Amino acid sequence: MSKLNPSDRFYSKDHEWVKDTGNGSVVVGITDYAQEMLTDIVFVELPAVGKKVVKGEPLAVVESVKSVSDVYAPVGGEVLDVNTRLEDNPELVNADAFGEGWIAIVKPDNPGELKSLLSADEYDALLQEEKH
Amino acid sequence: MKKTPLYEKHVACGAKIIDFGGWAMPVQYTSVIDEHKTTRSAAALFDICHMGEIEVCGPQAFDLLQFALTRDLAGQTTGQVKLSALLNDRGGIIDDLTVYKMAEESYWLVTNATTREADLERITALGKAKGFDFRIADISDKTGKLDVQGPAAAAVLAKLTGADLPALRFYHFIRSQVAGIPAVISRSGYTGEDGFEIYADAASTGEIWDALLAAGAPRGLKPAGLGARDTLRLEAGMMLNGQDITQETNPLEVPYGWLVDWKKDFAGKAALAAVRDAGIRRKLVGFEMTGRGIARHGYPVLKAQTPIGSVASGTFSPTLQKAVGLAFVDIRHSEPGTEIAVAIREIRSQARIVPLPFYKRQK
Secondary structure, eight states: OOOOOOTTTOOOOOOOEEESSSSSSSEEOOHHHHHHHOEEEEEEEETTTTTTTTTTTTEEEEEEEEOOOEEEEESSEEEEEEEEEHHTTTTTTHHHHHTTTOEEEEEEEEGGGGGSSSHHHHHHHHHHHHOO | EEEOOHHHHHHHTTOOEEETTTTTHHHHHHSSHHHHHHHHOOOOOEEEETEEEEEETTTTHHHHHHHHHHOTTTTTTTBBEEEEEETTTTEEEEEEEEEEEETEEEEEEOOOOTTTHHHHHHHHHHHHTOOOOOOOEOOTTTTTEEEEEEEHHHHHHTTOSSSSSSGGTTTTTEEEEEEEEEEEESOSSSSSSEEEEEEEGGGGGHHHHHHHHHGGGGTOOOOHHHHHHHHHHHHTTOOBBBBOOTTOOTTOOOOOOOOOOSSSTTHHHHHHHHHHHHOSSEEEEEEEESSSSSOOOOOEEEEEEEEEEEEEEEEETTTTEEEEEEEEEGGOOOOOOOOOEEETTEEEEEEEOOOOSSOOOOO
């Protein structure tokens, strides 16, 4: 069973989460549901710090033994930091997708964009649909 | 999609199902890595009912197979299994298959799932052209196949059969029973571990499956899917038909030269001899990533910025804890130790050609 989707952040339909840090940047990761679908994450390709990302375009790549999956940028902006621990410990995404398995910190071009994402309740509803 | 007799059991225990060459097959039950490690450390059970079985009988069954296949079958004894290749007229591999000598004038061919129709067609045509006296039948639908693989496989199977397993040598088989059901037990597999391939009536496969799961549970046996089967075979340096081998691949450019017996005549020999005499231009080699990333099927292989080939199979090796693969490369850059690069999306990551296999079990 997936862990509860925390209500302190926003979600994309592509199963990324976005958490506002309160000082002009957001933390981005993939949801627990996403890591559960991927299983056994063995490699994470992180973006370069300073890279400009466009909403909906690839931000990072997550690989399981069998699959290669893009992580899409849920907001457009500049990459301020990446979780370099994932280079040697990609399994952190499996173990703690909402916490230590975070992928990047992005400075959104348009902070208002967050409002267009899903709330935890809306994301819960989306998962219910996907599971049926 | 076609379903094996065990499909409902896979779904019931939560397996993730994929389309494998038109078959709905379990790719994993819990996790590829867990199932892989279970096979290396204990034992795992695989549903392999999708593979094909073709029966060849009659006074000239031997003559037909001796001509159709590249391997010399003259010394094969009843109860012995031989891996061989079936070629097209261009010397390309239609299938790599195993030949079971069931009795004098009676053989089984165990084929890949996606090649069984092509095999049947090719062998039948060759036999007719030669005017041989033989009978051939596709018995795949009535024949189930289960693989039990791993260091504990023999101990688990011994609980369910009276067959003398300690006396059964590698690449040999016996007709016996498993859980009271008539079965062919072959000491062979596709994982690099000790283990068995079990053939029985398709309708009884479910009973054998349940019996093996129950008998194996105390030894740590679990069901494993095609995901683990793929990483296990790759670590063991074995090729996957349809991915590493196609009809455009000849046995000399992949590690199948040993399957070719030049002293006899066989279908495709003239074309293959021409390839041999001209010299092969590319070769399938093993490589390991020394840089970051995982090489995947189709990624370009480079030597100092110049393309020299492409990746055939690539994965993360759960045993070695690094990315490995098989790649076709220019013969001039195919020696073990050669430093190469693999283009992974925008980056070029370093890799090194290494001898096969990646993994060899301790005996």
